[in-house]
Amino acid sequence: MELVIIGGGAAGMMAALTAAEWISGHVLLLEQQPRLGRKLLATGNGRCNLSNLTSTPQCYHGANRDFVRPALEGFGVQDTLAYFQGLGLLCRSEPGGRVYPLSDQANSVLDTLRLALEGLGVTVRTECQVTGITKEGAGFLLTTPEGPIPADKVIVTAGGAASPKLGGSKSGYQLLKGLGHRCTKLFPSLVQLRTDPTYPRSLKGVRAEASVTLLRGNGVLAQRQGEVQFTDYGVSGPVIFELSRQAATESDSLTLSLDLLPQLSEEALVDLLAEKQRRFPGLTLDNLLIGMLHNRLGRTVLRYGGRKLTQSVSDLSHRDLVAIVRNCKDFRLPVTGNLGLDHAQVTAGGIRTDEFDPETLESLHCPGLYAAGEVLDIDGDCGGFNLQWAWSSGHLAGLLGSKPR
Numbered sequence: 136m137e138l139v140i141i142g143g144g145a146a147g148m149m150a151a152l153t154a155a156e157w158i159s160g161h162v163l164l165l166e167q168q169p170r171l172g173r174k175l176l177a178t179g180n181g182r183c184n185l186s187n188l189t190s191t192p193q194c195y196h197g198a199n200r201d202f203v204r205p206a207l208e209g210f211g212v213q214d215t216l217a218y219f220q221g222l223g224l225l226c227r228s229e230p231g232g233r234v235y236p237l238s239d240q241a242n243s244v245l246d247t248l249r250l251a252l253e254g255l256g257v258t259v260r261t262e263c264q265v266t267g268i269t270k271e272g273a274g275f276l277l278t279t280p281e282g283p284i285p286a287d288k289v290i291v292t293a294g295g296a297a298s299p300k301l302g303g304s305k306s307g308y309q310l311l312k313g314l315g316h317r318c319t320k321l322f323p324s325l326v327q328l329r330t331d332p333t334y335p336r337s338l339k340g341v342r343a344e345a346s347v348t349l350l351r352g353n354g355v356l357a358q359r360q361g362e363v364q365f366t367d368y369g370v371s372g373p374v375i376f377e378l379s380r381q382a383a384t385e386s387d388s389l390t391l392s393l394d395l396l397p398q399l400s401e402e403a404l405v406d407l408l409a410e411k412q413r414r415f416p417g418l419t420l421d422n423l424l425i426g427m428l429h430n431r432l433g434r435t436v437l438r439y440g441g442r443k444l445t446q447s448v449s450d451l452s453h454r455d456l457v458a459i460v461r462n463c464k465d466f467r468l469p470v471t472g473n474l475g476l477d478h479a480q481v482t483a484g485g486i487r488t489d490e491f492d493p494e495t496l497e498s499l500h501c502p503g504l505y506a507a508g509e510v511l512d513i514d515g516d517c518g519g520f521n522l523q524w525a526w527s528s529g530h531l532a533g534l535l536g537s538k539p540r
Contacts, residue, residue: 153529157534165260323482324379420442
């Protein structure tokens with residue numbers, strides 16, 4: 136049997152490795168980029184956040200998040216870590232459940248996978264773009280610039296449209312649509328957000344731990360806590376990535392509310408400022424928040440509240456202190472958009488999952504056709520969940536795709 140896997144990212148490599156252990160035949164892995172796993176090298180800022188110990192269906196999104204359940208239950212986090220350890224890759228976890236290679240180098244993960252593919256006899260063809268798939272009797276015929284490739288079964292793991300500079304494209308959607316499948320609307324996920332630049336621009340490069348709430352009007356859509364990074368166009372950082380999917384898929388008129396001192400109550404902060412005012416009455420306002428916030432951030436919050444930085448702190452009333460504290464705990468930035476799929480780490484949306492069997496990942500329209508990974512309408516939260524979906528779904532598709540009919 137000839138099994139062809141289209142797409143040499145995380146899901147495709149896992150599908151190929153799994154199939155090669157079981158198939159009575161040949162496994163061919165096709166990748167349109169010059170090398171396998173380019174996106175993998177960029178994950179976790181080059182450290183490769185390859186999984187998360189807390190992976191459950193609740194960490195995923197799409198029209199039917201329960202679609203992920205059979206794959207995750209069949210090859211979950213512990214199975215994944217044991218599998219990689221068996222290949223010689225040692226891993227470690229950090230607070231929050233994020234899993235990284237012990238080396239802290241994404242290359243360690245990719246090199247481990249490449250060596251395993253070679254050891255199991257998987258044929259890899261890079262710079263090979265599949266432009267079409269047609270059903271030919273019980274099998275398939277793949278169209279490539281180098282000529283047709285026959286296959287008994289096909290697994291599409293061509294990824295999503297995010298990060299085209301790292302190989303993201305819509306080719307997987309087009310191939311599957313050519314065989315009768317439908318695609319949802321696509322949105323960027325795990326992406327930086329654009330906001331009114333008035334205040335962020337002056338804070339470019341500043342990082343802060345904050346509790347961030349995404350609002351529509353006064354209604355709360357989502358809330359997360361973590362690091363925010365201010366940029367000249369708005370905000371970035373892990374907590375922003377976690378909120379970006381909902382911000383991208385919701386309507387306009389959204390606002391981010393940043394609690395810049397989430398560890399302290401409003402009352403406790405007022406008391407601290409009142410004590411500082413009492414002990415240092417000669418201070419000017421530009422020094423009031425030193426020791427509590429980054430200096431630039433503290434001054435920006437005061438300007439946000441309409442304060443003159445040259446004012447003496449001794450002139451502040453209790454009401455003024457309360458207002459300053461509320462600005463620290465409700466620093467609002469109107470959302471104007473996001474940096475789009477070009478800068479997103481993940482695509483939200485994809486090929487409709489109701490057209491595939493979640494127990495096998497086989498097409499309900501086209502027997503012998505499978506799909507796994509980001510090409511499907513499944514995307515995970517920030518923190519290693521998307522790679523876990525790639526490993527789990529790639530394993531399931533490779534396992535079932537390797538079985539004779």
